[in-house]
Amino acid sequence: MAKKKEATVEERLRDLYDLQLIDSRIDEIRNVRGELPLEVRDLEDEVAGLNTRLEKLESSLESIDNQISDKKNQIEESKALIKKYSEQQKNVRNNREYNSITKEIEFQELEIELAEKHIKEFKVQIEQKKLVISETKERLKARQTHLKHKKSELDAILAETEKEEAALIKKSEEYRASIEERLVKAYTRIRTNVKNGLAVVAIERGASGGSFFTIPPQVQMEIASRKKIITDEHSGRILVDAALAEEEKEKMSKLFSKL
Template sequence: MAIEQNKNDQTLSVEQRLRALYELQTILSEIDRIKTIRGELPEEVRDLEDNIEGLHTRVDKFKAEIEDLRLKSAKEKNNIEQAQAQIATYKQQLDNVRNNREFDLLSKEIEYQTLEIQLSEKRINQYAREIDNKNADIAAAEETLTDRNHILADKRRQLEEIVSETKKDEERLRLQAKELEPQIDARTLTAFKRIRKNARNGLGVVYIQRNACGGCFNRIPPQKQMEIKMHKKIIVCEYCGRIMIDPDLAGVTEGEA
């Protein structure tokens, strides 16, 4: 495959490569135009999908925390029942005490268990407040989810309409671009893609306009313009790095340029 590519590079003249490169640039610019028509909708759809997924995760987290609080509350209720049973036992034992020491010990145990009940009740009330707060958070998140889902459905509908209108054109253009690439040597094609990626307007190839670079509009010396018109080698702008061609090669008359 590499040998075939090298043979193609040798058989194609610089002018042929430049012509193919400019045609490729024209096709890719049209694809860019289609993407511009879509605007920021694809990004907005992705952002909404991420936002909705995050809200679902938040709701699930709240629900798990509520379940944990309910388990803790149930444990405290069980502690209260056990403490009440202990108090009942100690009160029965008070009827059979033989001395003040036993009475004092049982009284302290009853007091301790009473305090444990109060602490458990305090925790239960705290858990109940936390559950109420988390239920409120869930309600707010679900309300936001409803709004986001409505917006997402609308954005998806808009995007589907635009994509359906432009999909065939984009597929045709991408096929044309793919068919053109073998007419350009690998090194130049790689450089072109890199330049195009870094260029604000996506232009990797520009033609001379009013004696200046069609990309950055810096003036090009007459000698350099002559070299560009000769099509002997690929020349880039020393200011912006874009590949430069003459207007004739781009199919533009001097007056239009």
């Protein structure tokens, strides 16, 4: 089928309609998947983002713990200095030395007060961050469960349809290779521009399938004669008669069942 061939108008119409049936079947398979691949990708991104946020929050907690340790060490150093200055005060020789040491002791007491104040503030931050971490973990768990469910759903659909889709894509390529290039280009252009990707449609109850505009009886007779390729003046779709469409549907249905 990959080889170009001289074909009658009827054969071209049949090939074009067959190609349409194949491509429509591919569309159906992809519609079944719908937005699932995108949903899975969005959920994966959200899970990754929540994990990154957790890492930053936990790293921030560690940093605050280190700052608390530093402040506690500072308190111990200040206490040691106060003890040292208190001992020195016992041996001062004049008021100037006594007052100087007193100021040093007062300064270290203020340092202790400030460090304790910072420790209290850090502990409040820790509690707030722990609450955010807990909420983030809950959200992450919920998103991971949802992601697992959606992935399972997508995997099941892929398992059912992947093989058929690949076979249909190959078959579509074979048909495209066998049809005149100008017709394939026209088919592709129409398919891109019309709703539901229907570029080749059958006459249904005297109207064009897909657009439902009535086709004049004379034009219907020309379509049924299969002597030339006729397009719908309203939608630009290529038109085929109902009998040809039925025959090709039956033929392609057998093909699809084997894939």
